[in-house]
Amino acid sequence: MGLYFRSLAPDNICLGREVKRVINSTARGLFTVDEEASIGIGSLIIFIAMVLVAGIAASVMIQTMNGLEQQAMTTGQETIRDISSGLKVTHESGYSNGSKITQLGISVSTVAGSEGVDLGHAYLSLSDTNKQVILNYTSNVFSSTISNGVFGTVNSSNLSASTFGILVVRDTDSSCSSATPVINRNDLVVLLVNTTYCFSGLDKRTKVTGSITPEYGINGMISFTTPSAFINTIIDLS
Numbered sequence: 001m002g003l004y005f006r007s008l009a010p011d012n013i014c015l016g017r018e019v020k021r022v023i024n025s026t027a028r029g030l031f032t033v034d035e036e037a038s039i040g041i042g043s044l045i046i047f048i049a050m051v052l053v054a055g056i057a058a059s060v061m062i063q064t065m066n067g068l069e070q071q072a073m074t075t076g077q078e079t080i081r082d083i084s085s086g087l088k089v090t091h092e093s094g095y096s097n098g099s100k101i102t103q104l105g106i107s108v109s110t111v112a113g114s115e116g117v118d119l120g121h122a123y124l125s126l127s128d129t130n131k132q133v134i135l136n137y138t139s140n141v142f143s144s145t146i147s148n149g150v151f152g153t154v155n156s157s158n159l160s161a162s163t164f165g166i167l168v169v170r171d172t173d174s175s176c177s178s179a180t181p182v183i184n185r186n187d188l189v190v191l192l193v194n195t196t197y198c199f200s201g202l203d204k205r206t207k208v209t210g211s212i213t214p215e216y217g218i219n220g221m222i223s224f225t226t227p228s229a230f231i232n233t234i235i236d237l238s
């Protein structure tokens with residue numbers, strides 16, 4: 001028996017050394033695989049982070065571009081409306097009591113290509129070089145027709161130092177009413193002003209300037225000088 005064990009001892013030692021070598025080799029291989037996997041996961045995390053950052057940045061840029069586009073469109077529409085719409089003054093006339101002009105009639109229409117203009121949201125500015133007044137529309141003085149002349153159709157005493165009335169000369173589509181005085185293409189109205197209340201009447205040789213300013217669009221400019229003598233009752237001031 002002793003001889004048998006001695007004969008096997010070298011083989012067992014060799015076998016043990018071989019098993020240990022295989023185990024060590026395998027372990028080294030496993031460690032190498034783990035290190036490579038760790039590097040791959042890190043790269044994947046960095047890639048995913050870059051994708052997320054790029055997505056967020058793209059979302060912000062798209063949102064900003066949409067906002068700028070909307071703002072540009074709105075600005076463009078408002079600019080077109082302000083340039084293409086507005087009012088123009090076609091004629092000015094006055095009513096004289098012999099010593100002063102007590103009423104003004106200012107003929108107004110829209111400019112070519114203009115959208116409808118609501119005179120209820122417009123204001124009239126007048127100055128006689130000594131005093132300036134701002135007048136707004138009042139529905140108390142309105143007439144859809146001129147039945148007895150510009151200064152005889154309505155009672156101008158219903159006006160005040162801060163209001164003007166409207167007389168409709170031409171309104172083919174009936175857009176201008178007492179509640180909503182909107183004028184559009186080919187419409188013509190007269191703005192009636194009681195200058196007795198505004199300036200205590202207008203004297204001879206008085207320079208008058210002003211404008212009719214719509215809610216948006218071009219202003220209608222007013223400029224005239226009263227004559228040196230009031231010969232007629234109705235005076236052409238244009």
